[in-house]
Amino acid sequence: MTEKAEPPTRKISPFSLAMILVTVVLSVVALFLGFTYESQDPTSALPYMLIGFIGLAISAYMLLQAQRKPSRAAFEMPQVITTILCQKCGFKNIRDFERGDYVFKETEPCPKCNEKMMIASIYREDKEKEK
């Protein structure tokens, strides 16, 4: 489940492209008008410039959105920890979970006192807390 999926390639639809082109053209025209009449009537030129800049910003956003690849679908599997405990001397061995582990399973002998150890806990590590 940890492997990542191939991200599907994304093409811009002709309709979106046409919409972006129209917005760009209109914005450029508005900007052109704004700059042309700036010297004659600065108050009237301002809305044109405003429209032009907003239009350009919108078209850039639309283009970025259309080109953006869909987020990669992948599962981040949590880390599961197994704690093996010696009941006699309290020796603790913490390792990653392995298939076949279960709570209260008797495992290998304790390296300190040679007594049989037991899986005391299995839980998942919360990555958010580690940060």
Next chain:
Amino acid sequence: MLMIPQVSQLGLPNDIIGWVLQIAFLGFFVIFMFYGQRFQMTIMLREVEKHLHRLKFIRDEGRKLAMETIKEIGKPQEDPAERVDQFLEYISITPQSMDPSGIVWKLEHILDVRDVRFKDEVKLMAPEADEVQLNNLENTLEAAMVLNIIYKVIRHFYILGKKTLSLYIIMQVQMVLPLIMREAEAFASALKAFATGQPIGDGAGALVAAKLMHGHKTKKIAKDIVAATVPLEGRIAHVLKAEGPGGNVGKPGDGIKQIIKENKGKIATIVMIDAAVKLEGEKLGDVAEGVGAAIGGPGVEQFKIEESVLKYKIPTNAIIIKEDIGDAVSPMRKEIFDAADAAIQRIKRLILERTKKGDAVIIAGIGNTIGIGQ
């Protein structure tokens, strides 16, 4: 609308370019007036489509993981793909409820048949798997089945919405999608846990019972249910849970009934421990107390427990460990594991306060016991 007078006041009303801009803005206004809803619908459909792609990915990955696990553990002679696909499409028809009398037993029968059928199917798919692995594989396939159903239902509404262009169909799917996605992600996480046999959050109740009965002699008292007699705070505690470490919930209703019968109804109290859904804002692993039969599922086991306790008027106490649906089906979090000790303290306090020395009590740990022995 505000733009129109502003544009016309630019001092160049007769300018051709100015007119083009005015017409363009008017055009935008008219288009949005008539097709605004259509645009909204398209945006919603795209949103649903995006999530549908993710659901498809999760479903396919689930199927792939189930198949890999079957091949790895079960070592089948032939490719299990066809059988797995058939399993994912398996349906169970609930009994007719026009005359509700006796419906519990009809439902129980259907669930039993389903269980036997699932186990047989898994045995055929994975002939080399042992009993514990068979239970885990069955759980894995059931999680994959849930993911398949979620994907198919969302796809159904997506296609239906596209076909009918009904805003209401699309809207209701789009509105519930965040919750459905959470559930799907949780089941995806559960798949891995089931495939490898890791304990899940739902096993909190079983873990409490396992901690209490560990080191004591256990015996099988009902289908997939084990019990042990444990001295606890001067009382005789009959502790029961599903038989682990394979993925199993067992029939705790039958287990409790059996213990009550063996003790001729002389049970001072019953304490049931289960994982329960927490509300947003509540702390994960919080322990709460109450009364009633703390058990989920289709209701058959709860009904049996309620019937048994009613006969002898035995008080039933509930101890719940709070977690959300995501935590319930994914590998057990540390907070839930630690909550088991807090729940044990509550049980001890409860029986000290509610029972007398020498009384017999039943302590039932409810939930899936995957990855938890006894």
